[in-house]
Amino acid sequence: MIALSPAGMVFHEALKGLKRDEDTPLPPSADESRKRPPAIKSTERGNFGKHPEVERFMKRVTHEIPQVIECRSKYYNRDLSKKTEFRLSSEGIECVFSPGGYTAKFHVETTAANQAQMELMVAYLNQWLPDNP
DSSP states (O other): OOOOOHHHHHHHHHHHTTSOOTTSOOOOOOOGGGOOOOBOOTTTHHHHHTOHHHHHHHHHHHHHOTTEEEEEEEEEETTOOOOOEEEEETTEEEEEEOSSSOEEEEEEEESOOSHHHHHHHHHHHHHHOOSOO
């Protein structure tokens, strides 16, 4: 009988999202006509405007990932620094963008049609994530 230690279970759960389930393919690419430029809420325009790299990164995500339709601003904190990553939230896929000193979050709209495809997209986006966004 073989069992994983608690640390092994945590490691396994973290890597599980990186495995590609052949029964659940990535969602189809979005038609270019459906792709939209970054949408930044008027209430966050000033905060995001102080950091033009956020909007550039949102454009890269939409341009370089065929399944991404649009990125929409969601949150900004000038005093919080976190790890840049894509993850699932209660509202779908979000990106936590934090190149140092501040954090901006944005919603990522994709062509994913179900939870399994959204989970695959998160893993795909995290693999795509450049070392230096």
